Structure formats: C-alpha cells, structure tokens
Amino acid sequence: MLGNFLNNYKSVVGLGFVVLAVALVEFFEVRAAVYPGLLPFFEWLKYSSWIGYLGITYGSVYATVQAVHLVSMAIIGGTVLVADLRLLGILLKDIPSETITKGTHQCFKYSLSAAIATGIFCAAGVADKVYYMPVFWIKMLALLAGSCFMFFIKQPLLNSRPHKEIGPWMLRMLAVASISIWFTVAATGRWIGFS
C-alpha cells in the first residue's frame, strides 16, 4: 500500500522531501555556515576567471551580453505567458492546451539556457557586489524554485494525461504559480540593477 502510494505520488513525495530538506537547512543554520565559504568563489569569478576579466575590461561586451540576457528574459516571459494564460483559459482558447504547453516548452528551455549562461557572465562582472546583495540571493532561490517547479512538477503533470482529466483548478493553480515565480525572477533581477 505504501509502495503504491509512493509510486502514484512520486512528485508530491519528492517535493515533500525537498521542503523538509530546506527546513532542516534553515533550522540547523547550514546556509549561514556555507555563505562565508562562497566569498572566495565569487572573488575568483570576478578577478581571476576569463568571464570576469571580459566583463570588467570590455564594457561594450558586458552591455551586449546584458542585452542578450534581456531578450532571453523576454522570450521566457512570452512562452510562460502564452502557456499559462492558455491554462487559465484567457488566451488561445480554441487551441488544445496540450498543444500550447508542449509547443512552447522547447522554446522556453532554449531561452532559459541562454538566460542562465548570460546571467552567469553578468554576475561574474560584478560578483563582489552581488555576493552581498540579499536581492541577488532571492533571485537565485526563485530561479531554482522556478526551474524545479517547471521541470519536476508542472511539465510532468501536464504531460502525464489529457488536461481535461487534471482538473481546472489544478491547472489554474499551476499557471498562477508559474507566472508568480517567473515574475519574481524578473523583478528581483531588475532590482539588482537598482541596488
């Protein structure tokens, strides 16, 4: 019976373990212990790595990579909004939601990869500043949460069965959660620029 339960609700059980792990990390102050140890890596990223060197020395390269990061973010936003607004029944209502979510997912993966690659370059150029910014760490957490949510919860659930069998409120919650997470990633990214 336990085996059946674990088999049928793999994602939910996995998510439960992740939440438990995060709670334990906070409770035993593991994050506070690990944080000072990351400073040498961030300093290496800025002053010793080639991406940090490029970012500091050639401002035009840094600005161009930032522009690519913005375009990638725009494409992520476009794919997320099209897919999630379809799940909410607001947009493209005459097209099956399975078609929309599957059709936009590939584009989402490519743009997310581009955003992460350019984001690493952008962070490397100012690594010694972002290390001390709480909003940077919030963005990283939101990015991790968004990626895990997309690849381990949302897409597996949407691909597992026809959407009519999933339930309208579940689809709406998935869509709202997805839009909220990715908006948080974008907004905190913008706020890094103001800090």
Add this chain to the structure above:
Amino acid sequence: MRKDVYSSVKIIFRIFILRSKGSIGVINELLLQFAQYLEAQEYSQMLVSGYYSWNWLEATHVLTLMISIGSLFIIDFRMLGWVLPGVSATTIADRLHKPMIIGFSIMFITGILLVYAKPVENVQSLWFRIKMILLVLAFINAWVFNSRMRAADGTWDSARVAPKPLRTGAIISLFLWCGVVAMGRFIPYDWVDCPKVSNTALLWASGCVEQLNAL
C-alpha cells in the same frame, strides 16, 4: 569629360551633405532647447529625483518586455516554424495581437515618461537616437508584415513555415527588436556621452550642440 562629371558629382554631394548637416544642426538645436525646457519643469524633476518613481517607471518599462516583445517573438518564431508548428500561424498572430498591443502601449507610455524625466540626457544620447530609428523601422516592418499577411490567401496557414516574404519580415522584425533592446540597454552607459567624445561625426550624430559650437 569623365573627370569633369566626377568632380561635379562630388561637389553636388558635398553641398547636399553640408545642407543636410545644416538642417540637422538646426534640428539638434531645437531638440536640445525643447529638452532643456522639459528638464526645467517641476514634474520632470520630481520623476527623476524620486527614488521609487524612477525605479518603478524603469522596472515597468523593462518588465513589460515580457508581454510585448515576448508575444511578438512567439509570432515571429511561428512564422519561421520554430514554435507551435501545428497551430495555424494566422491564429497565433491574431490571438497574440491584443496582449502585444497592451504591452507596447504600456512600454510607450513608460518610455515617454522616462524621456520626460531625463530629456537632455536622452536627446543627446547616440544610443537613444539609434533606438528611435530602429523603433520606426520596426513599426514600418510590422505594418508591411501585417499587410502581407492579410493579402496572403491563407493556404499556407497550416504549413510548418510561412511563405518567404513573411519569413523575411519575421527575421527583420527579430533583428530590429533585438537592436531596440540592445540600444535601450546601452543608454545608461557613458562611452559616447557629449563631454567624453571629440570625434565631430559622433558629436553631430549625438546632437552635442554645445561641444560642436565650441569646436
């Protein structure tokens, strides 16, 4: 005879350039005067000096990219067959038209307010000027693209890729809008700001009236 024709053409070309420079010089002066008038206004100073007003304005302008350019890129990608190939292209373009227009409207309003907050800086920014030119070209391309799409008889609708003219329009659109975003990203950087530039052509292109008059 050929040398005479060549010399004449050179002279006519130089006169044309000088008259254009003169005209554009006048336009640069008028733009600077208008920008200085806007900068002196109370609301302009309030927008730029308020910590939250400026930041919220800029954040809204940038974040709305996801709605406007995100929708636009999905339409362009569909024309190229890169996304949603099984869905009718005209349906995608038609359904995403409204969110795209809403996004661009918000960006247009916030963009005007951003220029109003820092008018002199923007009017004398080479990147801002290039951005405006690219914006005009992008809107012309969009108008041509829409006309061609309406004129097309729709037999290609279920095809994976659109006909060549529409694909060309989509590629041009992608390049122009990437250029708009890049130029917008370059505006805060001071590499070619008026006090830092000595090249006459750059000063003229950026509208650095005071520095040009001082030469």
